[in-house]
Amino acid sequence: MAASRLEDAAPLYARAADAGHVQARVQQARLWLFGMLGPADPAAAIEELRLAESAGDAGAGCLLASIALGGIALTRDGSIDARLRAAVEARHAPALLAAAIHFGRKSDPGDQALCLRMLGDAANAGHATAAALLAERLANGEGTAADPVAAAALRGQLAAHGIPPLPACSALPPFEAPAPPRQLAFAAETRPMPRSMLSTRPAIAVIEGLLSRDECRLLMASAQPYLRASRTVDPATGRPAAMPLRTSSDASFDPVAEDFALRCVQWRIARAAGAELVDAERLIVLRYEPGQEYRPHRDYLPSATIARDRSQAGNRARTICVYLNDVEDGGETVFPVAGVEIAPRAGTAVVFDNLLADGTPDPESLHAGNPVRRGVKWLATLWLRQRRYRDF
Numbered sequence: 001m002a003a004s005r006l007e008d009a010a011p012l013y014a015r016a017a018d019a020g021h022v023q024a025r026v027q028q029a030r031l032w033l034f035g036m037l038g039p040a041d042p043a044a045a046i047e048e049l050r051l052a053e054s055a056g057d058a059g060a061g062c063l064l065a066s067i068a069l070g071g072i073a074l075t076r077d078g079s080i081d082a083r084l085r086a087a088v089e090a091r092h093a094p095a096l097l098a099a100a101i102h103f104g105r106k107s108d109p110g111d112q113a114l115c116l117r118m119l120g121d122a123a124n125a126g127h128a129t130a131a132a133l134l135a136e137r138l139a140n141g142e143g144t145a146a147d148p149v150a151a152a153a154l155r156g157q158l159a160a161h162g163i164p165p166l167p168a169c170s171a172l173p174p175f176e177a178p179a180p181p182r183q184l185a186f187a188a189e190t191r192p193m194p195r196s197m198l199s200t201r202p203a204i205a206v207i208e209g210l211l212s213r214d215e216c217r218l219l220m221a222s223a224q225p226y227l228r229a230s231r232t233v234d235p236a237t238g239r240p241a242a243m244p245l246r247t248s249s250d251a252s253f254d255p256v257a258e259d260f261a262l263r264c265v266q267w268r269i270a271r272a273a274g275a276e277l278v279d280a281e282r283l284i285v286l287r288y289e290p291g292q293e294y295r296p297h298r299d300y301l302p303s304a305t306i307a308r309d310r311s312q313a314g315n316r317a318r319t320i321c322v323y324l325n326d327v328e329d330g331g332e333t334v335f336p337v338a339g340v341e342i343a344p345r346a347g348t349a350v351v352f353d354n355l356l357a358d359g360t361p362d363p364e365s366l367h368a369g370n371p372v373r374r375g376v377k378w379l380a381t382l383w384l385r386q387r388r389y390r391d392f
């Protein structure tokens with residue numbers, strides 16, 4: 001696997017799995033699930049994962065829960081909560097993180113206490129992202145009394161591992177799911193969120209408090225190590241290249257590396273845009289430093305690009321951008337034709353249509369990210385295709 005010789009790895013995993021090696025079973029399932037050996041085969045992967053799960057593998061249970069969030073290969077139902085609960089009981093760090101973020105979105109003091117305890121347990125198990133989220137909560141006194149000494153100690157440990165502190169993020173209190181206190185209820189979060197329409201052509205809406213601070217931080221911390229200079233589709237060649245059009249850095253999330261928490265945030269973002277996770281391209285996290293911008297552009301793709309990348313999914317029907325941090329000055333999202341301007345605010349989302357009702361590109365969807373004047377701007381963008389783009 002490390003040498004990317006997947007064809008050689010696959011039969012060895014298969015033999016190890018047959019001999020009862022649970023981790024090998026999970027690896028084999030991942031090869032099928034993510035289509036690393038040919039077309040993705042979620043059904044075969046699910047069969048292997050179920051065997052690994054009944055052998056007590058918490059990671060397999062979390063992966064099954066991740067698949068169920070998509071609602072395609074497995075039904076999106078209470079099994080998601082049951083699997084996460086089991087993985088939390090097994091002290092599986094990615095499950096602790098996902099559950100912590102889930103409880104952290106609820107204002108009940110019991111939920112907040114659970115959030116902090118689970119972040120602490122995951123951090124103690126060596127989960128750096130959990131430690132980074134916990135440090136921010138302790139520094140700011142979120143859900144607990146501020147503890148600057150403990151926060152500094154955690155930040156010091158993270159810095160020693162090359163993990164920089166996270167930018168300030170004072171998101172609004174998040175829109176809460178109607179779940180009872182201290183109970184996991186992932187799939188219950190499908191209520192439509194209140195939105196303000198700013199324009200009808202193109203349709204532009206703002207959703208305040210979509211993501212919690214923990215969720216914003218999860219996205220920034222997960223993207224940070226993978227940021228690189230942004231590339232944009234060059235209209236001359238139809239291929240991505242570094243262009244003055246877009247001077248930010250960005251990272252896209254490879255589904256292979258996504259844990260339940262990351263997939264759950266993406267699902268919530270897709271749902272807020274009135275779409276499903278399977279319609280979404282990879283989530284992109286962008287970071288703009290002072291002077292960096294995304295000049296006026298449209299998000300829909302030229303037909304040559306669609307033809308190369310899952311043509312059956314069609315074009316980018318809709319875009320949802322979520323601001324992840326507090327920008328000191330600048331970085332507004334602007335729609336010059338519609339005359340709309342939105343100032344970044346952590347946790348808030350902007351949703352807009354790129355196509356007309358008949359599916360043809362709408363040139364009036366022209367938009368830009370203004371240059372950042374002071375501070376840094378972090379943004380998560382999900383491009384939603386007209387039809388299903390992902391396998392599960």
Ligand SMILES: O=C(O)CCC(=O)C(=O)O
Pocket residue numbers: 294299319321331332333334367368369370379381
């Ligand atoms: O930075 C912004 O506000 C706009 C980002 C954008 O247009 C995009 O990600 O497609």
Ligand SMILES: [Fe+2]
Pocket residue numbers: 297298299319367
């Ligand atoms: Fe855009």
